[in-house]
Amino acid sequence: xxxxxxxxxxxxxxxxxxxxxxxxxxxxxxxxxxxxxxxxxxxxxxxxxxxxxxxxxxxxxxxxxxxxxxxxxxxxxxxxxxxxxxxxxxxxxxxxxxxxxxxxxxxxxxxxxxxxxxxxxxxxxxxxxxxxxxxxxxxxxxxxxxxxxxxxxxxxxxxxxxxxxxxxxxxxxxxxxxxxxxxxxxxxxxxxxxxxxxxxxxxxxxxxxxxxxxxxxxxxxxxxxxxxxxxxxxxxxxxxxxxxxxxxxxxxxxxxxxxxxxxxxxxxxxxxxxxxxxxxxxxxxxxxxxxxxxxxxxxxxxxxxxxxxxxxxxxxxxxxxxxxxxxxxxxxxxxxxxxxxxxxxxxxxxxxxxxxxxxxxxxxxxxxxxxxxxxxxxxxxxxxxxxxxxxxxxxxxxxxxxxxxxxxxxxxxxxxxxxxxxxxxxxxxxxxxxxxxxxxxxxxxxxxxxxxxxxxxxxxxxxxxxxxxxxxxxxxxxx
RNA sequence: GGGCCGCUAGCUCAGUCGGUAGAGCACAUGACUUUUAAUCAUGUGGUCGCGGGUUCGAUUCCCGCGCGGCUCACCA
Numbered sequence: 024x025x026x027x028x029x030x031x032x033x034x035x036x037x038x039x040x041x042x043x044x045x046x047x048x049x050x051x052x053x054x055x056x057x058x059x060x061x062x063x064x065x066x067x068x069x070x071x072x073x074x075x076x077x078x079x080x081x082x083x084x085x086x087x088x089x090x091x092x093x094x095x096x097x098x099x100x101x102x103x104x105x106x107x108x109x110x111x112x113x114x115x116x117x118x119x120x121x122x123x124x125x126x127x128x129x130x131x132x133x134x135x136x137x138x139x140x141x142x143x144x145x146x147x148x149x150x151x152x153x154x155x156x157x158x159x160x161x162x163x164x165x166x167x168x169x170x171x172x173x174x175x176x177x178x179x180x181x182x183x184x185x186x187x188x189x190x191x192x193x194x195x196x197x198x199x200x201x202x203x204x205x206x207x208x209x210x211x212x213x214x215x216x217x218x219x220x221x222x223x224x225x226x227x228x229x230x231x232x233x234x235x236x237x238x239x240x241x242x243x244x245x246x247x248x249x250x251x252x253x254x255x256x257x258x259x260x261x262x263x264x265x266x267x268x269x270x271x272x273x274x275x276x277x278x279x280x281x282x283x284x285x286x287x288x289x290x291x292x293x294x295x296x297x298x299x300x301x302x303x304x305x306x307x308x309x310x311x312x313x314x315x316x317x318x319x320x321x322x323x324x325x326x327x328x329x330x331x332x333x334x335x336x337x338x339x340x341x342x343x344x345x346x347x348x349x350x351x352x353x354x355x356x357x358x359x360x361x362x363x364x365x366x367x368x369x370x371x372x373x374x375x376x377x378x379x380x381x382x383x384x385x386x387x388x389x390x391x392x393x394x395x396x397x398x399x400x401x402x403x404x405x406x407x408x409x410x411x412x413x414x415x416x417x418x419x420x421x422x423x424x425x426x427x428x429x430x431x432x433x434x435x436x437x438x439x440x441x442x443x444x445x446x447x448x449x450x451x452x453x454x455x456x457x458x459x460x461x462x463x464x465x466x467x468x469x470x471x472x473x474x475x476x477x478x479x480x481x482x483x484x485x486x487x488x489x490x491x492x493x494x495x496x497x498x499x500x501x502x
Numbered sequence: 503g504g505g506c507c508g509c510u511a512g513c514u515c516a517g518u519c520g521g522u523a524g525a526g527c528a529c530a531u532g533a534c535u536u537u538u539a540a541u542c543a544u545g546u547g548g549u550c551g552c553g554g555g556u557u558c559g560a561u562u563c564c565c566g567c568g569c570g571g572c573u574c575a576c577c578a
Contacts, residue, residue: 030547031512034529080539087535104535121528135536158513158527159539165513167570179513222578268577269503362575374578398578444578497569 035153038118042148045115049151054126060096066139068132074099074141075126075149077178078119079156088116089140092127100140101127108143121159122152170494187492190478192308197281197474198261200303206257206283211246213239213263219453220244220401222444223266226276239265244401244469247284248430249459251467256286261474272486273422276495279474284430288468290413293427294390297417297470298325301388305481315483319386321420327388332411335381335391336373344373370395383421390415400440402428419480427470434460 039049056075076094086105091098105113119125129144157163157179169176169183177184198208216235218225220242230237243260250258261281268274285292305312305323312323337344340355347355352372356363361379363372374395385391393411396404402412413429431437434457445451478490488494 031529082537082540083534084537084540085534087537089537089540091538100538102536106535132536134538136538138536138538140536155512155528161514161527163513164515165509165570167509168513170570224577266577269575272572274577378578394578400578 031155032153035120035151035155038120039151039153041118042115042151045111047115047148049148051126051147051149054147054149056094056126058096059092059094059099062099063097063139066131069130071128071130072141073126073128075147076124077152078121078123078125080159081119081121083117086113088113092125100134100138101129101143102132102134102140103143103146108145112146116146120152120155122154122156123148124150124152167496170488170496173492183489186478186482186484186490189308189482190490193304193478193481194261194474196304196307197300200300201259201283204257206259206285207255209247209250209255209258209260210262211240211243211250211260213265215240215246217451217453219456221264221266224268226265226267241266242280242471243282244471245453245456247282247469248464248467249456251284251286251430252459252462252464256465257284259283270495273476273479275475275487275491278487278491281472281474282469283472284467284469286465286467289429289466290415290427290468293468293470294329294415297425297427297472298327300472301477304477309481314481315420319420319483321480322387327390327417329390329392329415331393332377332391332395333393336376339381340376345369370397374398382418382423385418386420388417388419390417397443399428400437400444401431403431403433404436422476422480423473424476424480425470425472427468430464430467430469432460432464432466 042049054075056073059074059076062072062074074092074094076092076099078090079093079098080089080091082089088103090101090103092101103113103116108116126147126149127141127143127145129142132140132142134140157175162179163169163175169180177187201208214228214230214237216237218238218241220240221244223241225238225241228237228239229235242264243262247258247260259281262279263277264280265277266274267276270276283293283296285296302312302323302325305314314321314323333345340359344352344355347369349367349369349372352369353363353365353367356372356376359376359380361372361375363375367375382391392415393405393408394414394416396402396410396412399412399414402414405411405413415427416423417425417427431440437460438452438457441452441457475487475490479485479487482490484490
């Protein structure tokens with residue numbers, strides 16, 4: 024396998040040496056040039072042009088040769104004639120291989136079959152490729168290689184390239200939207216002495232200079248709230264979180280999260296904000312409010328359904344669900360096909376019902392409101408019912424896209440909630456954060472938006488690794 | 503972590519009911535000065551993922567391992 028690969032490499036190395044023997048440097052210098060996308064827009068026959076790119080196709084016809092140049096903005100056909108470029112330059116062109124980078128200049132014309140083409144007067148070597156491009160008919164299909172050598176995937180598969188261009192445009196659009204709305208982007212620590220703001224296993228590491236353990240953040244929440252204490256009224260952070268959990272179709276250990284906080288508001292403002300944000304990117308980046316295909320097609324046109332957690336559970340498990348004894352609830356959940364350990368209380372059973380039987384059925388955008396306060400220590404309880412939190416979860420295509428809270432800002436209640444969550448393990452309570460709260464945090468609404476999942480939904484993709492350029496894979500080891 | 507499936511030429515794939523393998527593209531050589539996944543002719547290219555077992559003989563059957571995919575579990 025390696026020998027075979029080397030054979031191709033040897034042939035290309037031989038071509039490199041032939042070029043060098045002719046006085047042509049295989050790795051050339053900067054080459055000022057016009058982008059192909061711009062050339063295509065201003066094309067006029069007879070005018071001159073200067074472009075550069077990767078030579079993706081070569082069709083040699085004896086004393087003339089056609090090729091296609093791809094510069095990342097587009098593709099353009101080039102044409103060489105032996106008597107035009109001269110014997111030496113034409114001879115040297117024979118030592119080019121598909122995948123090489125070159126620069127060309129010449130005059131524009133239209134071929135007999137109507138294709139816009141550059142007749143090359145001079146060409147310049149920019150970079151020799153020693154390894155071949157993926158197959159030109161079928162592209163690169165091998166899933167493992169697509170992820171391990173994503174650059175080949177991006178060369179060979181146009182739709183993959185477009186997906187990542189859209190992802191970039193989406194992120195730009197979100198930033199622009201928020202800046203226009205008066206939000207300030209901030210950067211808080213990714214390396215934290217104590218991971219907080221969510222319940223997940225962190226990646227742990229060692230900081231030698233301080234001789235102390237550190238964690239990669241699982242969420243930026245507790246630092247962003249410190250900034251609310253500082254008096255910033257509209258802030259957001261758009262960056263990576265790290266969670267040391269399983270790897271599957273919807274989970275990557277590092278993923279991109281947008282967190283937004285706005286002082287003097289609550290969860291209802293977040294509802295309007297997330298809807299406006301998603302519609303903005305759907306309109307401007309995807310140009311469509313219906314995304315995905317078939318039964319999975321998502322209609323983003325408002326209004327979006329809003330329903331309480333309680334009502335959803337009653338809808339699925341019976342109106343008397345919340346009056347049932349633990350034993351009766353357990354029996355009914357088991358009858359519905361769930362595995363329910365004997366020591367679970369009513370709250371845990373109910374949440375299992377929600378996660379396993381209900382959430383995945385919510386395909387169209389749905390705000391699930393009033394979740395159990397016991398599960399959400401960082402949210403403020405509802406005024407009319409302290410057992411439920413004043414929150415929503417935006418669910419689309421069965422996936423949680425954006426949780427939003429009216430944020431907890433009472434330091435005493437916050438401490439109680441932390442202690443309940445930590446099982447009175449004092450190690451886990453973030454005292455620095457509680458101290459900040461004791462200095463006074465204004466009432467605020469806050470929200471997290473899972474960017475990878477949002478891109479998945481808007482792009483109609485089912486696997487998170489298809490929307491991450493370099494998804495996590497098991498490292499290759501020697502055989 | 504469990505279950506199932508996959509791994510054959512550089513790429514995309516076929517195939518061998520157990521007798522060491524094929525196609526297209528790519529690559530090489532030749533022909534061709536407006537081609538379009540150029541065409542035509544000739545040719546090169548493989549430890550059939552790795553290791554072990556059964557067998558006269560294993561790419562094929564069995565076991566283990568590696569990597570990947572799907573799925574279940576875990577994951578507020």
